[in-house]
Each structure stands twice: as C-alpha cells, then as structure tokens.
Amino acid sequence: MTSTVFDASAPAARTSSDFEAEVVVVERRDEADGVVGVELALPGGSDLPSWTPGAHIDVELPGGLTRQYSLCGDPADTSRWRIGVLREIDGRGGSRWIAEELTVGTSLRIRGPRNNFPLHPAARYVFVAGGIGITPLVPMVRAAEAAGADWVLHYGGRTRASMAFLGELAGYGDRVRVHPQDETGLLDLxxxxxxPAEGTLVYCCGPTALLDVVAERCREWPAGSLHVERFTAAPAVVDGEDTGFEVVCERSGLTVAVPPELSILEAVENAGVNVLSSCTEGICGTCETPVLEGEPDHRDSLLTEDERAANDTMMICVSRCRGARLVLDL
Incomplete structure (x- = not known):
C-alpha cells in the first residue's frame, strides 16, 4: 500500500504553543530497565492542548533544571500527556530525580507543546530508533498506521529488557523490527x-553515533529524505574566532552590544529583554527568534539547510552574526 499520510497541500512544519501550566502526575510506571513512563494531566481535568507526532514539552524540575521530553502517547487523547524518561547515570540530575523521586500526585510546571520534528507527507516511511529515541516515533507509527501508509520501524537497543514500549509496538506485527544488540548486534544500516527509495522519508532519533551513521547512509538519498531529532547538539562549524556585534531589539527599542564571550541570549537578557529559553544548546527551539535584518551565523542543530538559507529566523542561544549588526523581533 502506498498512500499519502497527510494532505500534501498542507505540509507539516515546526509548531509551538505558548501554553504554560502546572500539571500533576497521574500515573508513572517502569516501561523498561531504566525507563520511566510518566502521564501528566491538568489538576481540574480540563483538556490539554492538541499536539502532533514529534512534539515535545519543557518540564521544569527541582534545582532550576528544565528538560525537554517527547510526547509519546496518543495525540487524540487530550486528557493527559505521556512522556518516557531514561535514567541517565552520568546526566545532570533531571532524569535521576524523575526516576527516584517523582511520585503520583507531584505537580510539575510545563511549557509547550513544541514540534521541531514534524511528520511530513510521504508515501512510505522508514523509522529508525535507538534506545530512548523511540519516544517521538511511537506516535509517528501510530499516525502512519492509521492513515494506511506503508512503513517500517527498526528499533535498536542494548537489550530487550532495556527497550521501552515493546508490548505496545508488538501490535503492529512485522512492521516493527526489534534489534537488541546482545541478540542481533548493531542495526544493519x-x-x-x-x-535510496523515491517517495520514502527516513525518521531517526537516538544517540549521536546512530544519527551520524544514518546521515552518512542517506547521503545518496533524494534531498529532504532524512529527518532527525538530536538529544545533544551537533558540533558547530565555526569560521575563525568569534567577534562582537550589535543586536537591535526592534520591539523593545534597545540596541545591545554582544561581545565575543556572550551569546545573543545572554546579552539581551543582561539588558533586560525577557526571552523564553531552555536547552541553551540550539536543539529545543524555545528561543527561536525572527530575523528582520542582517545575516545570522547559524550554529544550531535544528534548522534545515533551506531554513538557514532563508535567514529569517535563528536560535539566539548559540547562533551569532556574520556581520556587524542584526535586527531581531525582540
């Protein structure tokens, strides 16, 4: 079967919501060794905002930490949101707190949803997940299946016991190919x-090493075939040493000097301009800002090549200026 998942006249795009609220943990369970599933709802039982496959939310945690987690439940269920959290032994404490301290009834502040990894129209999909990278792909395969699309999911992990949502995914039969490393070795990319396959899109999420190899294998595929979501920023390509420049904050009526040692985000916040931000690594999209004049030096891991070439938006937590002046919608 080769059908199109969505109306091609309205292709998917990055989306963001201004929704911010206190939610409560209504359920938590172990989804796999080291992976916790958490379901969130509004205290009064009202509907949460709608979302689309690939979306994530910002979750504020104790100690001033903010982390991004993919929504991995059913987009049709607006009564609750589900996230999956991997306990990272060497992390900065957020996932450890969720794994060890978070209980049903706990209140958390969230923002979103934001979708930087939208599911685009295609006749066929190849989904590739590594470990906890399965989370944004679970609702994607649900959408592909519901639309009657041709699709396959290759899901790799260290061991079968460490791979979340296997029971849920088993219902799709042989469209889901499970590759535990201790049983079958690494994914045979x-x-x-x-x-390369015409009319096929590749969606991949997982550790950097997996994404890098998938990107290499997709070099011969048609342009725009590969879509990835990163947990950590890709190394930025920097030409020479950083220099200072001016940023004109059009709406605030301020002109801010950005020295080499500060990001745009840091400089404008120091000047009193309030900007939403989260990861400060150029991967979450929270600080995305429209560019009115000037040429950004894009250093994020989010924008496509076409979006970079358009130069009408930038991630001010990491990107800089190729000239002496930028005018931003701040």
Missing part, C-alpha cells in the same frame, strides 16, 4: 538504508 547498510541493509536498512543502502538503497
């Missing part, structure tokens, strides 16, 4: 992606 040459076999999975070796032959």
């Amino acid at each position: 040459d076999a999975i992606l070796g032959a």
